[in-house]
Amino acid sequence: MEQDYQIFKLGDWELQSGEKIPDAHLAYKTFGDPKSPAIVYPTWFSGAIADNVWLVGKDKALNPREFFIIITALFGNGQSSSPSNQKQIESEPVPFPKCSFYDNVRAQYTLVTQHLGITHLRAVIGWSMGAAQTFQWATQYPDFMDLAIPFCGSAKTSVHNQVFLEGVKSALLAAKKTVSAGSGLIGLSKTGETVRVWSAEEKELGLKAFGRAYAGWGFSQAFYREKLYETVLGYKDLEDFMQNFWEKWACSKEPENLLVMLQTWQNGDVSLQGPYNGDFEKAIASITAKTLVLPCKTDLYFP
């Protein structure tokens, strides 16, 4: 398959945890003229660079005739450094380390400043985990952008959000005969574990369970009540939607990649970086960019 994005080499990339990603890289794609005002638009949980493109176009919010748009990929998304593309010495495989939003955004900043030569951004914008990265950008490099537009995401992953993620993670790991444990919950911890190798059967079982377990969290009560999976999305019934939307989505991913991104998400908190030292209000108060925080809305789908 032709690779429809660029690679920026980061070298051995040191992480907040003290671990590092050896020979790391960031995947990204740009649209428009590099001399236009620049916008960073990071990917979401499980999303590929191409999944962000729906918002880019001459009749879209992100117009390449007006802006230089840079889509960056999360560590673990399969395009940036991820378990699925990590080079291993066969005799001594090493688990992929845990990455924070800080680690991701520092890599994106390095790309933007050192490689693309940009000194200021017009905006950072993102959905879901992309929104979390937007909050991270605005607190990590407060003077670097005019606007921050996080939509449907948070500056600190709520406990309930951590718990829902713990549930879908447990469903995935059950197929790999692994009991989920708290390493992903609250605070970065050393990886320590051995490398998990998934058989085709384990992968299929785990990913299908992951997809079905995600189904209740991925859409709202109203979405299901109104049966929008039938009337808007065109599935025959609920089971058709389970199989051909949720299982299909999950089975297009790699278990270990999902686990890396999931761990980043569970531990999201803009106060967990140098100047704020756990003080969330202080971290939020540091934002100088004009910020538009947007929710998701099911009723946009209604006629």
Place this chain on the structure above:
Amino acid sequence: MEQDYQIFKLGDWELQSGEKIPDAHLAYKTFGDPKSPAIVYPTWFSGAIADNVWLVGKDKALNPREFFIIITALFGNGQSSSPSNQKQIESEPVPFPKCSFYDNVRAQYTLVTQHLGITHLRAVIGWSMGAAQTFQWATQYPDFMDLAIPFCGSAKTSVHNQVFLEGVKSALLAAKKTVSAGSGLIGLSKTGETVRVWSAEEKELGLKAFGRAYAGWGFSQAFYREKLYETVLGYKDLEDFMQNFWEKWACSKEPENLLVMLQTWQNGDVSLQGPYNGDFEKAIASITAKTLVLPCKTDLYFP
């Protein structure tokens, strides 16, 4: 262990699906004088008869000095007929059939009328799946009770509720190398499957994943936001709560028992019985009992 409840033999119990539970029985326990006004108080998902007793006592809502209280156990709870107590012919094991709320309540009605000789109930009351059985009683035998008090439960399992159950079911089944499929979703279907035999390892893995996957659904966002698992329930942190509340709860159950009750829950709908023929409003309009529908409230825990 001494058995602290009674058994009522139902014989081969014919089900709505056309299948039957061979040599079925209902477990129940009574409190108070059989001549007092009678109250039926069915168990909830995964609950044992003893788990209902917190509401029974001379200073409680259900006072045995005033009422004859009958706690009935759901099919699949491990006390009434369940996979865990089903007698099998070893050479030809048969899967436990799927049971509806109708099937459960018809058995309870048979106990109450034929064995206990009761001709009218003062009330039916229940929590969660107990509330669903309360709605079922009030539509299945509308003239049989004065009062119906369902708390924190529904007369028809919403699609979103079905989907959340599908998720926790998938987590459990992943450990048994089984992909969940739509048989439990919408409508009773023939069991068809072979009997699943769980190894100790599969059981532990599956139940722990089930418990963790349930954690996000079992308590509210507010419960987690306020960290009531620490301040009210006394757990050290979130991981302590995951292990010593959720995994412990799940590991005290039998996988196949949970799956029977879960299937009953997923298919809950008071309109799926003779006179209503799928007309939910007609079913609800048939209720003549004075009915008090109560929600759950997290803020009851606040000081």
